[in-house]
Amino acid sequence: MSGHVVREGPDEAGVLRLTLSDPERRNPLTGEAAAALADALEQAERLPAVRAILLTGSGEAFCAGADLREFAATGGRPAPEAFAGGEALVRLFKLGAGLRRPLVAAVNGWALGGGLGLVALAHVAVASDRARFGATEVRLGMFPMVVMPALARAVGERRALELGLTGRLFDAHEAQAMGLVHRVVPHDRLPEEAGAVARQIAGWSPLAVEVGLRGWAESRDLPVGSAIEYLHALRLVLAGSDDFQEGVRAFLEKRAPQWKGR
DSSP states (O other), rough: TTTTTEEOOOTTTTTEEEEEEOOGGOOOOOHHHHHHHHHHHHHHHHTTTTEEEEEEEEEEEEHHHHHHHHHTTTTTTOOOHHHHHHHHHHHHOOOOOHHHSOOEEEEOEEEOOOOOHHHHHEEEEEETTTTTOGGGGGGGGOOOOOTTTHHHHHHHHHHHHHHHOOOOOHHHHHHHHHHHHHHEEEEGGHHHHHHHHHHHTTOOOHHHHHHHHHEEEHHTTSOOHHHHHHHHHHOOOOHHSSHHHHHHHHHHTTTTOOOOOO
């Protein structure tokens, strides 16, 4: 694993912890970091022991977005070469849009540009009360192109556009009000609170969670009628699973279920 992304676990609960680890530069989403994070997410999807992923940053930032020195170096390059240089970021956000493992973001500090996009990709986001956010690319003569689809799905199209056009900064409570994060907690309680969310999700049927995430990701762009029919088909798949039968029995017998993942 790249030194810019540190992997821990999965632990006994099935939670894999990924930490963006370049604190002196506020954890920029360099090409190397984006590739390492995408690799880690792909590997997590292949490991049955991983039932949830917890993503955070080290130091005072969650992720401050692109490395400006790296980005500036694309200036003057031939277009095909510059395009290839951004492929890691594209791969990361395409992968995140259809992730089959639940991703919980523990937003410990600044989340700007691509970092804001990572928060928007997360299925659940818990933020420190010290966290600050912004789609700040326009301040540099750029626009949040790659992150915009994830941001629009998280906060709505018009709000995403407003954030991209103004480049303004906003705090964790406003992020919660617009639906970007789900919970704001005192800074010193962030690891505990975000970890508890990840462990709770990891404790449910891995089959139900995986199929649920698949249905959620693949039905969003379907017409309403088609989405309902597709999700009904997935519901029937789960209804015939061992985990659903076990869940019903455990509920009736007032005991904890023993999930088999099938």
